[in-house]
Each structure stands twice: as C-alpha cells, then as structure tokens.
Amino acid sequence: MEPVKPQSVQDLVSHMPESARRDLLEWAPHKDAAAYLGKVVLTGVPAQRCLDPRLDIEITDDDPLNEYFLLRQTGLF
Numbered sequence: 001m002e003p004v005k006p007q008s009v010q011d012l013v014s015h016m017p018e019s020a021r022r023d024l025l026e027w028a029p030h031k032d033a034a035a036y037l038g039k040v041v042l043t044g045v046p047a048q049r050c051l052d053p054r055l056d057i058e059i060t061d062d063d064p065l066n067e068y069f070l071l072r073q074t075g076l077f
Contacts (some may be wrong), residue, residue: 009037009041010034012037013034013037021033035042
C-alpha cells in the first residue's frame with residue numbers, strides 16, 4: 001500500500017521486453033519507445049483534476065460495467 005515511485009523514461013524502456021516495445025510502437029507515430037513514452041510520462045494528468053470536487057459523490061466498484069455493456073443489453077453478446 002505504497003505509492004508507485006516515479007521512474008524515468010529510460011528506466012521504463014529498459015524494463016520492457018523487445019516484444020512489448022514492438023507492440024507499443026506498432027501503430028505509434030514514433031519509432032522510438034523512449035520518445036513515445038516520454039510524451040505519455042511528461043503529459044500526465046493529476047488524478048485530482050479528473051475527480052468530481054463534490055464530496056458526496058463516491059466511486060465504487062459495487063456494480064461495475066465494462067465495454068461489453070451495450071452488447072449484453074442488446075443481446076448480441
């Protein structure tokens with residue numbers, strides 16, 4: 001129960017298997033994993049900006065929905 005320690009882009013890339021780098025870059029405009037991940041790491045959004053400031057709003061997983069919700073509702077899945 002500790003926060004994840006920030007890592008440098010080079011640390012992230014050095015821990016990725018070559019197959020993961022290829023998968024990451026398959027549809028990316030960059031052909032360099034460090035350049036691509038650098039954009040993601042440097043443009044992070046603090047969680048507080050995404051949360052509703054009203055304290056009476058709770059986020060729970062008591063009734064989770066996933067991407068198949070519409071398919072299940074229409075009977076296609």
